[in-house]
Amino acid sequence: MAHLATPKPKAKSFRDEIAAALEREIVSGLHTPGSRLVERDLTIRFGVSSIPVREALQDLEGRGLVSRRVNCGYSVIDLSLEELHSICQLRRILEPEVVRWTALRLSDEGASLLREQHDRFASAAASNNLPDFFHEDLQFHRLIWELSGNRYAARALQAAVGSLFACGMNQARERGVIRFETEIRKHDKLLRQILRRDGEAAAATLLAIADHFQNSLPRP
Known part of the structure; x- marks a missing residue:
């Protein structure tokens, strides 16, 4: 492609x-x-x-x-647990497909941008800097959406997943379920799969990331 x-x-x-x-x-x-x-x-x-x-x-x-x-x-934005879980369900459907598109359509320039953003994310995680970690994580996902070539899907994820970062991350922070080393490993794996243009593997990894995040939320 x-x-x-x-x-x-x-x-x-x-x-x-x-x-x-x-x-x-x-x-x-x-x-x-x-x-x-x-x-x-x-x-x-x-x-x-x-x-x-x-x-x-x-x-x-x-x-x-x-x-x-x-x-x-x-x-x-302030969402109920029911609303957060509904957004997670949408994310599970849409974001893996967008990651697949990005892997298949990735240019060399896009690959460089992803590496640079991942380095910023990993640096924040390695230093246990929670505010920067959340910010750089969102930027990493946002860049993946933008590189997919489908601006409509990117906008949908922007609105939906942005709410998760504003509300859901606060839930995760309060429950102490963020493990920096684990997050680095998962995102390292996702980056490698995207860079080698393995859309199916990247989609599966993203789905696992989304599932883990949803499972970290309290049940409604």
Whole structure:
């Protein structure tokens, strides 16, 4: 199958920088599920007008990290256990297929990007840095989705799995079920399979990762 062009990184705007900063804080647990993100406070913090702040919050909403309620503004997404398990079920169906596509369509440039991102993830895990671990893990999965060549599937996973990182990771953190060495081994295996373009093996490994995460959550 022909390799697809690797997405080119864009220059970051205020909007992008604000969204990136808030995403890292949400995924790392600094902003817990249900906590409010007050637009006025954010404009003061980042020293910008309300426009890039509002746009950044809209981007985070599209990534499944925040939700907006009329007359209440934005809050970090807060899902019930039933909702988290429903998202896990969706992930089990969709993400292995997307990983398979990425393995089959991977370009040399895409392979280099995956190696670099995996190195950042492994470094965070090796140093027991939990906030960076969650952030770099999400970036690794997000890059896999983007390299699949199917932007619709990538968007769906962005919204769904983003919510897992905002809420489900908090559950895993509280239960103490994150094992850094185990996570490094699983993601090493996934990376090797993608790099050798073994879509079936990569899909099976991703499914095992997704199952392990779901099993780490309390039952509804």
